[in-house]
Amino acid sequence: MIRLDTTEPGFAEAFDALVEGRRESAADVTRDVTAMLARVKAEGADAVAALTLQFDRHDLAQTGWRIDAATCAAAYEGLEPGLRAALDLAAARIRAYHERQRPVDSDYVDAVGVRLGARWSPVDAAGLYVPGGRAAYPSSLLMNAIPAKVAGVKRLAMVTPTPNGEVNPLVLAAAHLSGVDEVFRVGGAQGVAALAYGAGPIAPVDVVTGPGNAWVAEAKRQLYGVVGIDMVAGPSEIVVVADDANDPEWIAADLLSQAEHDVTTQSILFTDDAAFADRVAAAVEAQLTTLVTEIVARTAWEANGAIIVVRDLDEALPLVDRLAPEHLQLAVDDPQALFDRVRHAGSVFLGRHTPEAIGDYVAGPNHVLPTGRRARFASGLSVLDFMKRTSFLGLDESALAELGPATVALAEAEGLPAHARSVALRLRLNRPEN
Amino acid sequence: MIRLDTTEPGFAEAFDALVEGRRESAADVTRDVTAMLARVKAEGADAVAALTLQFDRHDLAQTGWRIDAATCAAAYEGLEPGLRAALDLAAARIRAYHERQRPVDSDYVDAVGVRLGARWSPVDAAGLYVPGGRAAYPSSLLMNAIPAKVAGVKRLAMVTPTPNGEVNPLVLAAAHLSGVDEVFRVGGAQGVAALAYGAGPIAPVDVVTGPGNAWVAEAKRQLYGVVGIDMVAGPSEIVVVADDANDPEWIAADLLSQAEHDVTTQSILFTDDAAFADRVAAAVEAQLTTLVTEIVARTAWEANGAIIVVRDLDEALPLVDRLAPEHLQLAVDDPQALFDRVRHAGSVFLGRHTPEAIGDYVAGPNHVLPTGRRARFASGLSVLDFMKRTSFLGLDESALAELGPATVALAEAEGLPAHARSVALRLRLNRPEN
Structure with a gap:
């Protein structure tokens, strides 16, 4: 686990390294x-x-x-x-x-x-x-x-x-x-x-x-x-944004619920209170020893976990966007105010009583989500992944008269005379000679 | 160009070969x-x-x-x-x-x-x-x-x-x-x-x-x-379904508008009238000689073109679905009756006055479409390709009380105790001992 503080020198470089860190399987398969x-x-x-x-x-x-x-x-x-x-x-x-x-x-x-x-x-x-x-x-x-x-x-x-x-x-x-x-x-x-x-x-x-x-x-x-x-999937991750009004035990359990999946998973806490950060770190240590999944969870937490202390939670938002996390928990009284400003996340969990695990099982939204910063461009699995769209178009003679001449002009400019001819013949224009 | 007839022996095998035919670049890049x-x-x-x-x-x-x-x-x-x-x-x-x-x-x-x-x-x-x-x-x-x-x-x-x-x-x-x-x-x-x-x-x-x-x-x-x-793109293709009430010159121009793009493109005509098929084939030959794109169009037509005579146009529909063409023109009086039964096509052009070239330029729908039978599962380029979806979830204490116990049961069944704990702590349930 690394601990960072946005007020300390070297933060930008350390955070860059966190963002760029590759946790994908190195095996050349x-x-x-x-x-x-x-x-x-x-x-x-x-x-x-x-x-x-x-x-x-x-x-x-x-x-x-x-x-x-x-x-x-x-x-x-x-x-x-x-x-x-x-x-x-x-x-x-x-x-x-x-x-x-x-x-x-x-x-x-x-x-x-x-x-x-x-x-x-x-x-x-x-x-x-x-x-x-x-x-x-x-x-x-x-x-x-x-x-x-x-x-x-x-x-x-x-x-x-x-x-x-x-x-x-x-x-x-x-x-x-x-x-x-x-x-x-x-x-x-x-x-x-x-x-x-x-x-x-x-x-x-x-x-x-x-x-x-x-x-x-x-x-x-x-x-x-x-x-x-579906999207290429990498190791899973969670980002929790929490103020000091949270129970540190709850937040520790949230971080560990991601860590126990696999040694490559990543759990990151952003908080505006250094003392709260200490309490969560201690709670993680205490809870780890009681998990049957301890070995996996400890390995993941020690290798990939991070606690980042920010000046205020607003400062966390652009950092969260850079991580574009698969899961984002906003454990504050007014999560909507933060959520309004989040641009990139696979799924967002709003408020203190919405642990990510609820979304893994029974809430309803899909738990197959973009990992490894892919929430910048990808979405969770959905009904659309099992469907496709056929566009269609129907013109009568008068509609073709409206759109035909522009089509002929563009086709000729692109050097595609058969395209132009397929329209010109129907318009009863003089056939293009080429 | 191959000519097939669904009533002739060997049609099924010949059509299979057409469907499976690889026109993708063989270059190992x-x-x-x-x-x-x-x-x-x-x-x-x-x-x-x-x-x-x-x-x-x-x-x-x-x-x-x-x-x-x-x-x-x-x-x-x-x-x-x-x-x-x-x-x-x-x-x-x-x-x-x-x-x-x-x-x-x-x-x-x-x-x-x-x-x-x-x-x-x-x-x-x-x-x-x-x-x-x-x-x-x-x-x-x-x-x-x-x-x-x-x-x-x-x-x-x-x-x-x-x-x-x-x-x-x-x-x-x-x-x-x-x-x-x-x-x-x-x-x-x-x-x-x-x-x-x-x-x-x-x-x-x-x-x-x-x-x-x-x-x-x-x-x-x-x-x-x-x-x-966007989707991996291969060579372009058009399928035209046409009865004998069409002007063969129009249909020939439609087939050639695809053929002139590249030597790997494919143009296929389905018709229920063998004499009309002859007229289109002759019109293609005549038009080819007048195109500045003749060399490309002729090569594509001769290598990949097909005219398929069917008993009636209904018989064409399952064959069209197997081809799942990028472009499908339904050049008949009542295209909707056929379109209702088409399952797989990138874009469909309805009626005698809707040549595919209109869709290439000015009609409005996207001309970036799935090729090489990918319309079975893929769609044309759209606004969605430049967007992503963030799902979200918010529970209060009472909603968590509704969904929490089932989550704990499933997490424990999957062997993920930290998942269960993150919920159980918030429910003030006895902490799971593991």
């Missing part, structure tokens, strides 16, 4: 992934089966590729009732929030009689990557699957690694609840490739979303264009 | 571009200057990096008045269409008292790539720059190669008209890298859009995630 994708593209199911045997240590010919709907339904029915109710609540609230994201079509006729518009439609099929093992989060599955279903995607195929053939019942239960149509026991770059190209019983999809390790992320990056993907 | 990007990132302005000298044969120290606003304004003022009026008309109509794309924020309180919403905001800075030389299209500049300005982007920086130092006045005029803030004489992968990383007088931007050659496209693909980009 590009070449490996390129080879794996090419192999799946060329050999299909055989390549997927061989890579599954190599990395997940089970034989798809024996375990089967598909986990059937009845198994997923049984996993859901078998959940402890309190947990099942919590998942139900989460799914219902996520659905309600995302239903408001459905885009509106346009269709109008302008002053010169041109019909114009845009029509949104869902992709035919979406593929969802769901990690297995330690990072198997049913909440992520809901956050990816429900927007696709709200978009109207007819076929939602999920791949998930089942190391040694073992499935995660919580993941299967979430697949059932969120309406996933097909579940396959395939993971890694080969799983992403199978979704994009098709392999064996897995028919190709149009969009692939969902979190994964460095190989999965690189596979999606390389397949961008073959399919649509 | 990946490695070259990787090296160029790394060099610009490491060496900045020096690398950009050296690569400009190498590829564009001018010395930035002599020509200067920037083309000033006065030069662009003079280029605009110097346009032939008819052409200037045509550009003005195009810009005004493009602006009017895109203004309707501005997204609407949401901000509401749900039944349990949770404040929820999403706020859209523009990126701080956008970079626009504009090709030089033969493919320097002022219309493309308008189509990229105007949506950015409508989005509210404060800084729009443009790079364009000036081979041998020569500028294209039409491009400068369009830059002036569309409100580009900075114009730099830099092109190629080094130009894209300069926009993404910053170099010399070029400050880094958040989003890079605009067409370019294989090096430019690969640079954008590799920088995806460092900056936002």
Whole structure:
């Protein structure tokens, strides 16, 4: 953890280093992934089966590729009732929030009689990557699957690694609840490739979303264009802006809720009170020792954590914008006054009773958010990621008479005579001679 | 040009080959571009200057990096008045269409008292790539720059190669008209890298859009995630669905308007009348000989063109969806009946008096559209490409009491105790012991 103070010399340089600090995986997986994708593209199911045997240590010919709907339904029915109710609540609230994201079509006729518009439609099929093992989060599955279903995607195929053939019942239960149509026991770059190209019983999809390790992320990056993907995801981060009227224990828990995800995550506190900063730092230390996730959380906090003391909270805002954090908590009495001036953040949590963890599960907004300063240009996952827009245009003879001559002039200026001719013929103009 | 008939044996296989046919550049530029990007990132302005000298044969120290606003304004003022009026008309109509794309924020309180919403905001800075030389299209500049300005982007920086130092006045005029803030004489992968990383007088931007050659496209693909980009673009294509009531000369000109762009473009006609197909084929041949773009158009038509005779136009629709064309012309009396059933197309042109070329210039919808079957999942360029969405959430104590317990249950099930604690502390629940 580093501690900075905006009044101290060297602050600007230290903050620059914090902003520029790369926490992305350094592993050079590009070449490996390129080879794996090419192999799946060329050999299909055989390549997927061989890579599954190599990395997940089970034989798809024996375990089967598909986990059937009845198994997923049984996993859901078998959940402890309190947990099942919590998942139900989460799914219902996520659905309600995302239903408001459905885009509106346009269709109008302008002053010169041109019909114009845009029509949104869902992709035919979406593929969802769901990690297995330690990072198997049913909440992520809901956050990816429900927007696709709200978009109207007819076929939602999920791949998930089942190391040694073992499935995660919580993941299967979430697949059932969120309406996933097909579940396959395939993971890694080969799983992403199978979704994009098709392999064996897995028919190709149009969009692939969902979190994964460095190989999965690189596979999606390389397949961008073959399919649509969600934003490239890096390590997660939280920025908390808090005054001294907060309970330092609450703020410490917020910082640690990010730190416990992974050793690469980053938690940053901005506060206008140095004594409060001390109290939070002490509370973090005390809480760390009581977490079963202590090793991960401590490593992340010590390597990437930061407490930054500012003159006043206004001073924090441009610094927050430079970080463009995935998550931003504004733990003050009047969070709106600060929020009005925030330009770049994936998701903002307003007030003292809105810990970021609420947004991870049940609040409704998506928890798949831009990381690594990408909130400067990217948005969280939404219904729009599973839809596309077709623009359209309709002219009659009189509308064409209005727009045709300018089109001919521009096409000729650009040296495109067939463009000009396609309009001129309809205008019964003299055909351009060229 | 191939001619197919759905009633003939072997049609399915031949159509599959048409759909799967790769027209993308085969040049393996990946490695070259990787090296160029790394060099610009490491060496900045020096690398950009050296690569400009190498590829564009001018010395930035002599020509200067920037083309000033006065030069662009003079280029605009110097346009032939008819052409200037045509550009003005195009810009005004493009602006009017895109203004309707501005997204609407949401901000509401749900039944349990949770404040929820999403706020859209523009990126701080956008970079626009504009090709030089033969493919320097002022219309493309308008189509990229105007949506950015409508989005509210404060800084729009443009790079364009000036081979041998020569500028294209039409491009400068369009830059002036569309409100580009900075114009730099830099092109190629080094130009894209300069926009993404910053170099010399070029400050880094958040989003890079605009067409370019294989090096430019690969640079954008590799920088995806460092900056936002528009969709990877491949060769352009048009599909025309036409009955025998059309003038074959009009349809031939439409097919050639696509073919004349580049030897990799594709023009496909679906018709329900074999004799009409013959007439169009003959008209294409006749028109080709009169085009100054004959060599390109003929090469494209012969290599990639297709005429497909169907039993009736309904039969064409699922075939069109498989092609998911960038441009789709429905040249019939009742285009809406067909359009209602089209699922995948970038932009649709309705009726006999709506040649695709109208959409290239002055109609208003964007002409930057998904190519190579990407309309299955991607959309044309829009105001949204220059904006991002911040979701937000606000709970008071009572709303947290509603959602808190489910959050604690899910966090514990996922093995994330600090998540659970951040909520439990605020609920004054007994602290989880782990």
